[in-house]
Amino acid sequence: MANNKTAPPALEAPLVPLKGVRVDALVALKIIKHASGAFPSIVTGQLLGMEVEGVIEITHSFPFPAVEQTPTNDFGDNNASNTAILAPRSKSNAWYQSEMMKCLREINVDSNVMGWYQSTNLGNFVTKELVENQYYYQSSTQLNERTVALVYDAARSTQGALSIRSFRLTPQLMNAMKDGKFTTESLQKYSLTYKELFQELPVTIHNSHLVNSLLHQLSSSPSTLPSFTSSLRQSTLPPPLFPNYDSLDLSIDPFLEKNCDLLLDSIETHYTELNNAQYYQRQLAREHAKITAWQQKRKAENISRAALKQPPLPEDEWQKLFKLPQEPSRLEALLNSRQIEQYAKQVDGFTAAVTAKMFAVNGGLAKIE
Template structure:
């Protein structure tokens, strides 16, 4: 797929049609808002203070609205007239300028407290005209930007570099123009979430030290230790109760922030919470009497076909992380997936800090999710697992004698011939039941997601109706006040109309996020099993020719 900067210059590429599609696309608007919030966070502006900011490549004002929402005054500049026309039609608050930033900017020195730019820098690196030289355009841009910023101010650029040489060209040019700073890469190990941010400092203000902010998703998690006996107990409990979901308690130690799970026990499936709590207390007392680790470090749960992402999991894990320890984990064992693949399916999950804060407030609105940069993929963080034996078990395994099996001619002959016989079971064309059940679950999730979407759209229509009523009442009151002024009477206040208006609260988006996460799991599993099934079908098709 061609990059946009290779197709046409920006003022041509973002014509009337493309500018409308870009602005009206809800997914693009969500991504733009997420990156604008991140850029604003990296600016590290003083709290509770309105700043004067520059939005470079403001487009239709999507990122400028985030600046305005956070209480800042902004100026936007863009090279595409169609984008600026849409921004004016949307009545954005910022001042807008039609400007090719590659030609430099004519602002007075020290005008802005900071600058942000979303998806612009890569356009300056492209020679879309014979008179355009990327190195010269970048030099003019960075030199004039450096002059227009106050000393110590920051400029944050989110961009999509084409290669490492392009990154080096940008950083070298910015450094020669006086900037300090460097490149910051969020989620460097993720293909989808990976984002590049260039953080530049325009000198250093008095009493202020410049330091690079920390990238998101760069922490390397230490593997959580699981005793092999614990793993066997979890597998036994989950398989005996299959297909009923079961839970259990994990016991162990917290060694410098890394959990070592040394014991576990199952929790009975009782409807009475008091009975379950009493059972856990009795188990802990008995384990303490025999000197077994009785420190709770988390819990485990069984799953079927990857079905585990629900409100029960969220609520239970939240209680563990708030009441016991923030390091508590949940181990998910998928029985059906382990049996179908022949590999042990274990996941160690922990709620992220961002999700914990939102869950504490119970406020999962579209605005709060975008501001926290939270999506279904960042509800949990998956932790690596290290399964190990105890020293006594390892010593016992070393002492065990390997049985000497001598194959006679009679026994070895058929065995060797059987091993060479072809196995036609792998060419069975019947659909894998695992795939069929995954498709059914995926359709059920899609139906539930459609219901959530309908509820959200109903709320939007309700808000639109209430706002229309409010505007109608305000217009009526203003007309009445004009008539009263002509008679010399005092105008009536408008506050009572605002107080009478009751906008319906936005429904929680948590359930929709969980459904998206569950659908993501189902599609990944289908992708794993669709390959072998299609290979069999194509093989049979070739054989029939």
């Protein structure tokens, strides 16, 4: 007798949690060149690569074309930054992305979508558009769910330190985005605060072995030194070490001043959102007071009608007579709070060097006195 028992389905291997992002040096140079060419406007692009043991490897990238929009005012002005940030999820760019990836696949380039990148200026990237773009990547069935958003800060990179960060949306924010509601009840349901909006992954820049071997083989030709003392006096060779007095400059960093201005603007936006929330609470309390007074009046009417042996009036008519105000979305307030935290960290980083110089000068003046 044949055995009709079917084999149990194979269990899928659990997904390895993401540990970090490894960006190829050529990709980093492409992003820097793309952002520098359009600075201070925002640029976006696609990231391609693969995932290896929980590490997202970015091996190729290409820029997105700007989305054409109708002018928003009578003068024909158009905000290029807003059009560029809409490019990753624009329907007009879908054909361009598919054709670009098709061409890359024909030349054996990694064509797996691993995310997208965006440029920013002084850390001003915590916006609703960033959340919507990343939600589109993480929730799309056609794209890879384990994608990241790379943010390149062109202004901070000019100070000598490359600023490339990677972000993903947290599960709490993904669930709230699926519901499409950011009310107080929804935030309490998902335990969502401004600190649980993004998950940041460490970024490392990687060079291939061929590039490393080429860098090791590069050697500069030795400088020709004069043979006689007379030639040394006539030589225009620079001294081996130049004194650098720029590090002793005590002037306020212009980037620090700009960060403080942006921080003040974000604080004003926070107070505006707070006033809107308080206005909603006052409107809601006023409507509830009207509903309570109407219900008490209707109950009194029904008691008097019951004494006269008349049928009672319905007590749920208040739903047709009164309309409760709609609670405004709290997403903008959450993003603005996270942006304030970002500006505060940047101000702290900018002031660290200036504070050290001030303490050094203060200690030196005390010794002179």
